[in-house]
Amino acid sequence: MRGVLEIPENLLPLQAALAQGLERVxxxxxxxxESDLPPVARLCRHVERYRGKMLRPSLTLLCGLAxxxxxxxxxxxxxxxxxxxxxxxxxxxxxxxxHDDVLDEADTRRSGQTVNRLHGNETAVMLGDMLIASxxxxxxTIDAPTALAVGRASVELCEGELLQLxxxxxxxxxxxxxxxxxxxxxxxxxxxxxxxxAIHAGAxxxxxxxxxxxxxxxxxxxQIQDDLLDLFGERSMLGxxxxxxxxKGKPTLPVIHHLAAASAHDRSRMLDLLxxxxxEMTHDLAHxxxxxxxxxxxxxxxxxxxxxxxxxxxxxxxxxxxxxxRSLLQVMAxxxxxxxx
Amino acid sequence: MRGVLEIPENLLPLQAALAQGLERVxxxxxxxxESDLPPVARLCRHVERYRGKMLRPSLTLLCGLAxxxxxxxxxxxxxxxxxxxxxxxxxxxxxxxxHDDVLDEADTRRSGQTVNRLHGNETAVMLGDMLIASxxxxxxTIDAPTALAVGRASVELCEGELLQLxxxxxxxxxxxxxxxxxxxxxxxxxxxxxxxxAIHAGAxxxxxxxxxxxxxxxxxxxQIQDDLLDLFGERSMLGxxxxxxxxKGKPTLPVIHHLAAASAHDRSRMLDLLxxxxxEMTHDLAHxxxxxxxxxxxxxxxxxxxxxxxxxxxxxxxxxxxxxxRSLLQVMAxxxxxxxx
Numbered sequence: 302m303r304g305v306l307e308i309p310e311n312l313l314p315l316q317a318a319l320a321q322g323l324e325r326v327x328x329x330x331x332x333x334x335e336s337d338l339p340p341v342a343r344l345c346r347h348v349e350r351y352r353g354k355m356l357r358p359s360l361t362l363l364c365g366l367a368x369x370x371x372x373x374x375x376x377x378x379x380x381x382x383x384x385x386x387x388x389x390x391x392x393x394x395x396x397x398x399x400h401d402d403v404l405d406e407a408d409t410r411r412s413g414q415t416v417n418r419l420h421g422n423e424t425a426v427m428l429g430d431m432l433i434a435s436x437x438x439x440x441x442t443i444d445a446p447t448a449l450a451v452g453r454a455s456v457e458l459c460e461g462e463l464l465q466l467x468x469x470x471x472x473x474x475x476x477x478x479x480x481x482x483x484x485x486x487x488x489x490x491x492x493x494x495x496x497x498x499a500i501h502a503g504a505x506x507x508x509x510x511x512x513x514x515x516x517x518x519x520x521x522x523x524q525i526q527d528d529l530l531d532l533f534g535e536r537s538m539l540g541x542x543x544x545x546x547x548x549k550g551k552p553t554l555p556v557i558h559h560l561a562a563a564s565a566h567d568r569s570r571m572l573d574l575l576x577x578x579x580x581e582m583t584h585d586l587a588h589x590x591x592x593x594x595x596x597x598x599x600x601x602x603x604x605x606x607x608x609x610x611x612x613x614x615x616x617x618x619x620x621x622x623x624x625x626x627r628s629l630l631q632v633m634a635x636x637x638x639x640x641x642x
Numbered sequence: 643m644r645g646v647l648e649i650p651e652n653l654l655p656l657q658a659a660l661a662q663g664l665e666r667v668x669x670x671x672x673x674x675x676e677s678d679l680p681p682v683a684r685l686c687r688h689v690e691r692y693r694g695k696m697l698r699p700s701l702t703l704l705c706g707l708a709x710x711x712x713x714x715x716x717x718x719x720x721x722x723x724x725x726x727x728x729x730x731x732x733x734x735x736x737x738x739x740x741h742d743d744v745l746d747e748a749d750t751r752r753s754g755q756t757v758n759r760l761h762g763n764e765t766a767v768m769l770g771d772m773l774i775a776s777x778x779x780x781x782x783t784i785d786a787p788t789a790l791a792v793g794r795a796s797v798e799l800c801e802g803e804l805l806q807l808x809x810x811x812x813x814x815x816x817x818x819x820x821x822x823x824x825x826x827x828x829x830x831x832x833x834x835x836x837x838x839x840a841i842h843a844g845a846x847x848x849x850x851x852x853x854x855x856x857x858x859x860x861x862x863x864x865q866i867q868d869d870l871l872d873l874f875g876e877r878s879m880l881g882x883x884x885x886x887x888x889x890k891g892k893p894t895l896p897v898i899h900h901l902a903a904a905s906a907h908d909r910s911r912m913l914d915l916l917x918x919x920x921x922e923m924t925h926d927l928a929h930x931x932x933x934x935x936x937x938x939x940x941x942x943x944x945x946x947x948x949x950x951x952x953x954x955x956x957x958x959x960x961x962x963x964x965x966x967x968r969s970l971l972q973v974m975a976x977x978x979x980x981x982x983x
Contacts, residue, residue, distance in 0.1 A: 338822070340808040341801050400771065404764040423745040424807050426767055430741065431800035433771065437778040438793030445786045452779030459772035460682050466765050467681040481679070 315625040326358045329388040358387035361498035366626035368504035390494040396432035454493035461486025470550035488520025518614035525607040528553035547578040559599040656966040667699045670729040699728035702839035707967035709845035731835040737773035795834035802827025811891035829861025859955035866948040869894035888919040900940040
């Protein structure tokens with residue numbers, strides 16, 4: 302994850318190799334998301350500006366190294382297929398960002414203006430579709446099992462988003478429903494990014510399954526942290542507006558926990574605050590919600606749940622031979638819950 | 643094309659075989675667009691109500707029969723892969739309908755309420771994404787070359803839509819630009835539906851290429867006719883609102899031709915009418931636009947262009963052995979420009 306990691310010195314050479322790999326992923330992404338129609342090509346180039354932490358491609362490449370019999374030799378070039386898989390996962394992710402911005406009526410992303418803001422919702426919807434179609438086109442150049450795996454994860458992702466929309470403004474959903482949502486909308490793609498990285502490094506089935514499980518748990522932790530950052534993060538750090546979840550009626554773990562744990566009085570007070578937040582979120586309102594969530598230990602509950610998911614992810618790494626790549630995966634996993642952007 | 647064909651008596655047995663094939667396509671479609679999450683499954687079932695003429699699946703199955711060495715034996719079952727390809731093409735098409743309805747803010751489709759109307763834009767965008775992802779997941783169960791062909795056509799489709807959006811309210815685009823748009827947004831998918839039908843019937847490369855070219859020309863004709871129906875069709879027949887293109891600033895062939903052919907005075911009068919139409923389309927306004935378009939022979943120009951494209955499509959059939967399937971393809975091609983819905 303670019304820019305958000307504290308890397309131990311012994312892993313710096315690996316980090317450099319990873320950075321080189323990510324540059325190839327970017328080139329594959331940009332080269333594949335192209336058009337001979339100049340206005341369409343200009344839109345595609347706008348998407349390049351959305352590029353962020355590159356979490357999914359980083360995981361694909363590192364899981365590939367960690368699963369490889371040449372794990373110690375991280376100077377060995379990543380294969381073309383690994384680079385393509387990494388680009389595919391980032392493309393599917395980018396499509397969800399472009400469509401999310403339409404749904405959220407967001408004006409800014411990565412501190413720049415969104416496609417919907419600049420070119421309208423119609424163009425943003427179609428550009429997102431083009432990203433999905435381009436991802437599958439690139440996928441199909443690898444092999445059918447890879448295309449099938451990405452197809453499955455993408456369907457799961459949509460199911461998660463649809464389930465979340467179905468439960469919009471249902472503040473009192475239970476935790477299993479919340480985990481069902483984030484497991485599908487976020488963890489499925491991260492899991493497949495890890496799994497395919499391993500498979501295309503020639504990993505055995507059990508090894509690939511361990512790395513898929515690593516990605517699943519990490520994805521759940523990542524989304525809990527994302528939801529916490531939406532509650533408590535800073536716009537200047539995140540490069541996007543905060544408090545969107547509350548405004549859009551998306552129940553997140555601290556709120557769900559609070560509503561289950563609070564007294565009847567506090568519960569109805571929180572529902573009142575949430576009603577106001579849905580109309581207009583203010584600094585004062587955010588503060589009052591935060592204080593209420595703290596009072597039932599709901600923030601701490603979400604933080605410790607995310608940490609527990611990271612621990613479960615790291616347990617999955619135990620079956621993998623020790624290597625710098627495995628160490629860096631562990632550093633990344635820890636960073637998922639300590640990151641501030 | 644269900645419900646819009648006048649079938650010669652000698653082709654009725656083939657039509658019955660096609661209808662059976664289409665039922666299998668529907669079952670494949672419905673079975674594949676499923677979810678274990680009840681609210682998502684309910685949304686998927688709503689999409690089934692959008693089903694219309696089944697043009698693309700019909701072409702896939704018929705091109706398969708026409709290209710097959712067993713062309714006379716149309717009782718021979720369609721292969722599983724042919725059924726899947728037909729379902730995939732319909733799924734991609736359905737995704738564009740769901741997203742188009744969001745872009746057009748449409749309330750009705752096939753005389754029923756749209757997803758966006760019933761469940762909001764967010765859900766409609768995500769459901770469209772799920773259709774695309776499901777299409778690719780199904781595709782990947784066939785083989786990588788099929789997935790690649792569908793991926794390419796889908797990217798082309800998005801490019802066409804994006805180019806159209808780029809030229810929104812640009813009433814004076816030239817005809818080549820218009821053809822560039824409709825060739826990509828409509829003809830690409832119809833061409834691949836035909837080509838893959840042939841390939842999965844074991845057709846030779848040249849035969850598959852002829853049927854792809856047949857689909858290309860037919861797709862262009864189909865879109866010109868669609869645009870004419872939007873200008874002159876009846877809501878009760880189409881099951882959707884008319885005059886949407888003018889309201890949304892989409893230049894279509896009659897308007898483009900008129901603006902190029904009219905005197906300076908008539909040209910500026912038409913631009914004035916179009917400005918009004920973009921604000922609010924009335925019956926009177928539609929009538930005045932129609933009269934103006936007639937005055938320069940622009941309607942006739944569009945009609946004859948569509949007919950010429952159908953003729954070019956039919957020329958492509960010449961290299962294919964005579965068979966009932968080839969005859970029915972020709973009947974369908976003629977129907978594309980005579981249909982009123």
